[in-house]
Amino acid sequence: MTLLTLILCIIAFALFGLSTHAHHRRWFGGTITSAGKGVLRGPAWLALALGFVCAVAASGWVFGPILWMGMVMLGAGCVFLFLNLAPGRFERSK
Amino acid sequence: MSQSFRQSQATLHTWSGLLLGWVLFLVFVTGTIAFWRDGMNRWMRPELARVEQPMRVLAGTQRFLERHAGDAKTWYITMPSAQTPGAQLFWIPQPAEGAAPRRGRRDNQALIDADGDPVVARETRGGEFFYRFHFDLHYVPVIWARWLVGVASIMMLVAILTGIVTHKKIFRDFFTLRRQKGQRSWLDGHNATAVLALPFHLMITYTGLVTLMALLMPWATVANYTNEAKLFETLFPFVETAERSGRPAPLTDLTRIVADAERRLGGPAGFITVSDPGDAVARVSVTRAPTSMLNTRTPGLAYDGVTGALVWQSPPPGGAAATAGVMIGLHAGRFADTVTRWIYFLCGVAGTLMVASGLVMWTVKRREKLPDPERPYFGFRLVEKLNVAVVGGFPLGIACMLWANRLLPVEMASRAEWEIHVLFLGWLAALVLTLVRRAQIAWTILLGSTGALLALLPFYNLLWTDRGIINSILTGDYLPAGVDMTLLVFGAAFVAIARRVATYQPKARRARRSRPAPEAAIGGWEPAE
Numbered sequence: 146m147t148l149l150t151l152i153l154c155i156i157a158f159a160l161f162g163l164s165t166h167a168h169h170r171r172w173f174g175g176t177i178t179s180a181g182k183g184v185l186r187g188p189a190w191l192a193l194a195l196g197f198v199c200a201v202a203a204s205g206w207v208f209g210p211i212l213w214m215g216m217v218m219l220g221a222g223c224v225f226l227f228l229n230l231a232p233g234r235f236e237r238s239k
Numbered sequence: 240m241s242q243s244f245r246q247s248q249a250t251l252h253t254w255s256g257l258l259l260g261w262v263l264f265l266v267f268v269t270g271t272i273a274f275w276r277d278g279m280n281r282w283m284r285p286e287l288a289r290v291e292q293p294m295r296v297l298a299g300t301q302r303f304l305e306r307h308a309g310d311a312k313t314w315y316i317t318m319p320s321a322q323t324p325g326a327q328l329f330w331i332p333q334p335a336e337g338a339a340p341r342r343g344r345r346d347n348q349a350l351i352d353a354d355g356d357p358v359v360a361r362e363t364r365g366g367e368f369f370y371r372f373h374f375d376l377h378y379v380p381v382i383w384a385r386w387l388v389g390v391a392s393i394m395m396l397v398a399i400l401t402g403i404v405t406h407k408k409i410f411r412d413f414f415t416l417r418r419q420k421g422q423r424s425w426l427d428g429h430n431a432t433a434v435l436a437l438p439f440h441l442m443i444t445y446t447g448l449v450t451l452m453a454l455l456m457p458w459a460t461v462a463n464y465t466n467e468a469k470l471f472e473t474l475f476p477f478v479e480t481a482e483r484s485g486r487p488a489p490l491t492d493l494t495r496i497v498a499d500a501e502r503r504l505g506g507p508a509g510f511i512t513v514s515d516p517g518d519a520v521a522r523v524s525v526t527r528a529p530t531s532m533l534n535t536r537t538p539g540l541a542y543d544g545v546t547g548a549l550v551w552q553s554p555p556p557g558g559a560a561a562t563a564g565v566m567i568g569l570h571a572g573r574f575a576d577t578v579t580r581w582i583y584f585l586c587g588v589a590g591t592l593m594v595a596s597g598l599v600m601w602t603v604k605r606r607e608k609l610p611d612p613e614r615p616y617f618g619f620r621l622v623e624k625l626n627v628a629v630v631g632g633f634p635l636g637i638a639c640m641l642w643a644n645r646l647l648p649v650e651m652a653s654r655a656e657w658e659i660h661v662l663f664l665g666w667l668a669a670l671v672l673t674l675v676r677r678a679q680i681a682w683t684i685l686l687g688s689t690g691a692l693l694a695l696l697p698f699y700n701l702l703w704t705d706r707g708i709i710n711s712i713l714t715g716d717y718l719p720a721g722v723d724m725t726l727l728v729f730g731a732a733f734v735a736i737a738r739r740v741a742t743y744q745p746k747a748r749r750a751r752r753s754r755p756a757p758e759a760a761i762g763g764w765e766p767a768e
Contacts, residue, residue: 147578162414207533214438215582222435229416
């Protein structure tokens with residue numbers, strides 16, 4: 146359950162990250178439309194909410210929310226490092 | 240929001256972050272390490288085996304105390320666990336007639352090891368040093384230190400809030416990291432470490448202030464409690480002890496009492512107090528371990544020390560006391576299991592990087608505008624030197640201290656104090672270097688030597704202690720192995736940053752003094768512990 150929480154948070158932030166212009170261009174090429182943004186961001190919020198449920202299921206009502214908050218930060222951190230440090234598929238060579 | 244308001248917030252952000260930023264850096268570094276307080280307690284005593292059976296240690300503790308302090312006024316025993324080096328205990332002797340109560344520390348404390356015998360290990364403060372330094376600093380009176388740390392925390396809270404207001408773009412630019420772009424890269428790095436762990440930063444700063452609230456804002460207690468004892472009783476309920484009777488009676492088996500208490504409390508025991516052991520009125524109180532609860536003020540039980548019967552239960556805490564207890568619990572993270580503890584630690588690292596990158600950015604921003612880069616004004620030079628001396632120097636001091644822990648002779652007098660003196664000597668050396676060398680060279684030497692010192696420690700452990708990485712992993716004892724591997728990673732990171740600083744060529748004007756490469760912050764590895 147703990148691991149599932151982390152995976153869901155990573156998915157959520159990966160979607161959030163890919164819905165930004167810069168990263169969308171680096172990974173998919175082309176610009177993102179506002180409809181496209183919605184398609185990515187809706188599931189992202191859903192994944193975060195599901196992550197909360199998993200965290201509470203894993204650690205109960207006292208420690209679950211703390212675990213979730215921690216996993217949100219950890220997931221965001223992982224995605225942040227990956228999106229910025231891994232070479233994107235459509236990256237112009239520097 | 241008007242531009243001028245944003246501007247004023249930006250100014251506030253800059254200066255509240257800078258003025259006590261170096262204190263904040265120290266607090267962040269030591270606080271981050273202190274999340275592994277028990278881990279460091281064990282790591283710094285490599286002679287000791289892991290505690291496998293806490294009750295066996297407790298039985299040994301009772302044997303030891305009955306032999307050495309059978310007539311003491313009170314015994315205090317910290318319940319051992321697999322995370323702790325053993326059972327830490329101290330006792331207060333019977334007050335002598337007419338003599339002032341003594342506050343000695345040397346001859347009335349002991350550590351009981353996994354086999355239940357008093358420990359023969361190197362003298363060290365272990366992880367306790369980092370924990371105390373986090374709010375008490377060192378060499379200064381505790382009360383001054385706490386005021387200084389308290390004021391620094393308030394400024395930190397101001398800096399965080401104004402940072403959010405000023406740079407509301409940080410949320411939109413959440414995933415942005417522009418690399419190799421000088422000042423912009425520094426800003427992105429600073430933002431990333433701040434925003435990614437923002438919930439942690441807000442929580443840790445606010446709850447940190449809560450831990451000091453009685454000192455910083457005493458008025459609520461002054462207004463509500465005329466009697467300090469009454470306040471103390473409300474916050475920390477305890478059982479009344481009877482007058483010593485003088486009739487000797489053997490103390491019952493502590494392990495039996497603790498086993499019963501753990502069942503009733505619904506969690507492991509943390510702290511055991513025995514008053515008047517060996518007397519007919521002996522009392523044993525047991526509180527639940529704060530490692531098992533969010534509220535750091537845990538419930539307790541009291542037993543008759545002779546019959547072992549339950550005589551008292553702590554009342555349920557009031558709303559305010561529970562709130563404060565939970566906040567302090569959140570701050571200290573004692574409840575954290577391995578996963579949560581790692582998150583706490585990584586957030587602490589992010590906070591340290593945020594403070595460090597903020598401090599360095601103050602000079603990065605102003606360097607471009609210097610009228611004469613060869614001769615910067617006094618304030619600029621002061622900040623620059625302080626940055627090198629603190630951000631570069633303090634981690635070096637810690638690395639020196641860890642080596643002192645390994646190398647100082649075991650029989651040395653006041654060895655534990657000397658470990659700490661070595662930290663400050665190392666730091667002093669860093670300061671001297673900062674004064675005689677220009678920034679780029681000083682950064683390179685400090686970061687590089689810190690990295691080398693940290694990375695070599697695990698190899699020393701491998702060769703000359705019983706708790707090297709391989710041995711620890713084979714025996715399933717991951718705590719010392721984890722510390723060693725973390726040291727390796729940090730050592731490598733420090734060396735990598737040092738290399739970047741050394742090879743950094745400022746693009747613009749040629750003869751300019753330089754800073755560490757802006758891209759150093761990007762990987763998230765910055766001078767930090």
